[in-house]
Amino acid sequence: MKRVQFEHSAVPYLFIAPQILIISIFFLWPAVQALYQSFLLEDAFGMSSQFVWFRNFEDVLTSSSWTRSAIFTVVFSVLVSVLSIAISLFLAVRADEVIRGAKSYKTLLMWGYAIAPPVAGLLGIMMFNPLMGDLYKAFNSFGFEFNHIENANDAAFIVILIAVWKQVSVNFIFFLSGLQGIPKSVQEAATLDCKSPERRFWTITFPLLAPTTFFLLVINLTYAFFETFGIIDVSTKGAPGGSTATLVYKVYVDGFLGADMGGSAAQSVLLMIMVSVLTVFQFRFIERKVHY
Amino acid sequence: MFRKTLMAAAAVFAIGNTAQAATEITWWHAMDGALGDVVNQITEDFNASQDEYKLVSINKGGYEDTMTAGIAAFRAKNQPNIIQIFDAGAATIINAKGAVKPVQDLLEANNVNFDINDYIPGVRYFYADSDGKMIGMPFNSSTPLLYYNKEALDKAGVDVPKTWQEFEAAAPKLKEAGYTALAQSHSPWIFFENFMSRHNLQMATANNGYDSTDVEILYNNDALKDHWQHVKDWKDAGYYGYYGRAWGANQDAFVQQQVAMWIGSSGSFGGLRKSAQFDFGASTLPYWEGTGDAPKSTFIGGAALFAFSGHDAAQDAGVAEFFKFLTKPETQYYWHKETGYVPITNAAYELAKEDGYYKESPDAEVGITQLSEEGGEWTKGYRLGFYVQIREVIYREVDKIMNGEETVDAAFATIEEEANGLLKRFNDTYSN
Secondary structure, three states: OHHHHHHHOHHHHHHHHHHHHHHHHHHHHHHHHHHHHOOEEEOOOOOOEEEOOOHHHHHHHOOHHHHHHHHHHHHHHHHHHHHHHHHHHHHHHHHHHOOOOHHHHHHHHHHHHHOOHHHHHHHHHHHOOOOOOHHHHHHHHOOOOOOOOOOHHHHHHHHHHHHHHHHHHHHHHHHHHHHHOOOHHHHHHHHHHOOOHHHHHHHHHHHHHHHHHHHHHHHHHHHHHHHOHHHHHHOOOOOOOOOOOOHHHHHHHHHHHOOOHHHHHHHHHHHHHHHHHHHHHHHHHHHHHOOO | OHHHHHHHHHHHHHHHHHHHHOEEEEEEEOOOHHHHHHHHHHHHHHHHHOOOEEEEEEEOOOHHHHHHHHHHHHHOOOOOOEEEEEHHHHHHHHHOOOOEEOHHHHHHHOOOOOOHHHEOHHHHOOOEOOOOOEOOEEEEEEOEEEEEEHHHHHHHOOOOOOEHHHHHHHHHHHHHOOOEEEEEOOHHHHHHHHHHHHOOOOOEHHHHOOOOOOOOEOOOOHHHHHHHHHHHHHHHHOOEOOOOOOHHHHHHHHHOOOEEEEEEEHHHHHHHHHHOOOOEEEEOOOEOOOOOOOOOOOOOEEEEEEEEOOOOHHHHHHHHHHHHHHOOHHHHHHHHHHHOOOOOEHHHHHHHHHOOHHHHOHHHHHHHHHHOOOOOOOOOOOOOOOHHHHHHHHHHHHHHHHOOOOOHHHHHHHHHHHHHHHHHHHHHHHOO
16 A cells, blocks of 8 residues: 555646746846846846845835835725725625516626736826826815825725726626525525524624635735736826835836836845745735634 | 649749748837828838838837837847837937947948938037947937917017017017917926036036946026026916926917927927917027027937847947938938938038028928027037836926925935936945
8 A cells, every 4th residue: 555655646746847947937037137136226228237145125224215115105095995895895795686688687797807916007197197187076076176196095995996897806706606606595594593694694694705805805905006007107107206006016117117226126135025025924824713 | 734733833832932031020119100101111111122121110109108128028038130219218229238330330331331420519419429429320319399370479569589588578468369378298308418518517527427327417507497487487477388297288288279389309390380370480599698508509309229138240230320311311311301300411501501491381491490509518418217107206306396395406416316316226226
């Protein structure tokens, strides 16, 4: 018996080899490169470079614009994740209850998934264009003095609105399949025991959806940190006053537009550390409360 | 049958042979849309004009995308022969020692006649080194101009302001007539860089950055701060419209006739002619009477063509041949007429005049006249590292001045501090 097991032990490694290879090429290798680059001052064309230890990190951490951007990123990511999870959960529960025309409702709610972030950003910013945007006009006709060109909170509102809108459909799909995975017998038993649908939701349905919610929390935070870049680039470009620039957007501005290799590498290393810490935290402390 | 096949094969072979004989050179550029079509036409014309070289031009997106693509390609040793780099990125490529071959050397080595004085004054030294040797070939060059809605100005009964003093007198009348008097589309370029040039004020130490990368910015000065205090006051009084940092948003306000005057680029002319449903004119960039020794000529904006190093002599000869073609008066005149960018040589300007182009559209001449105005010590240009990020700092601080988050003094102190920090980083990166 033992001998047979021993002979087969190479097979699992073989199976995961392609995945490991992909991760190494597209994640590990660039990450090591970024780490190395973050200790260098190098001209854009790679004609000369010098090793400067932590100079780049010092420059980044002492700049007020980086701090401002870091704070915005945290607030933005938490708001986007919480709001898009809450809204999509609500929609999924509602859509799950629909009997007639359920398919078309679901399809319509999933549509947004097919839209690329920059396109979502463009749609959003056009609706808020001061000269012709319908939402801009509507908001101001209600008496809000809405002006995202000058007001940082208004600009943040637009970016969050677009990011949430774009993400709701993704979350919706997961929640809906999660809901449909809850056995009918459990739901029926719960209906016999408890009359209040609200209580049934919080005591039976939501705990059973916990694995889905946890999974979505992780991917939504990643989405808010990284993928919203496209939305910000086409909508506000970080304006006004750098108030809506997330950390990823700053990496892009300094690295791609400004050709400051070391500085933007240091920023991406810091970002990598932040996201790693956050993920470890999520898995250690939040996942404990999740029952599969 | 056999003979026919043989002949066909021979013919194919012959065609293949001539195609092989032509040396291929590649040009990465940032001109898309209508501008891209003009670039393609110039490429075709060049290829038709001779059979020794075959030029392939590829659009790589916007200015930043093109520069990033060029950097990545150079690092992978796969660089094109020619790359278009915009004004704010010029320091990055010129200071990376050995990345490019100076255009002047390239032309002289290939026996193309070169005299820097053939180029119009505003363009001549912008992409040159401190000794006046031309490094990048100026390509699409524009300069900020004031566009005005003729009907709006008539309604308010005011003339086109030549100076900001005249503007201040006209603005209330325009407001009464129902217009915001002014907007502009590029704060760093129009109200910082060209403000310095127009008033002949020094923009940075070390000869505006041409002499060294060890340089400090001189934006934190009373003349410029005073100007921005005025802009803020105009905005609060309803004379100045601030539609954010996006170029198009400010231009749209003019096109939709909310704003009576708009400062854009001389290259905006063609686009406005298509989009504006009213009669408009172009005039020179206003200046403060009595500040510095205004009026002096403005800087150019736009981009230049650089010849990457690391190619063989035959290809470099092709690049020289193309630059020779590009600077011919006929090519420049065509480019000027189709795009609104200024012609870069005196000969091309003369040709446009002789052809009567400015009689039929006098506004097209305003840009080049402004660039040909008397120059001063500080009007030939600037060469500052990480200038793209410095512009970002300016955009950011202008937002804060406009929304009242910061005073003009505080914003300029921040601009000075952060810009000098960036310049120091650039110096530490590039000086050894």
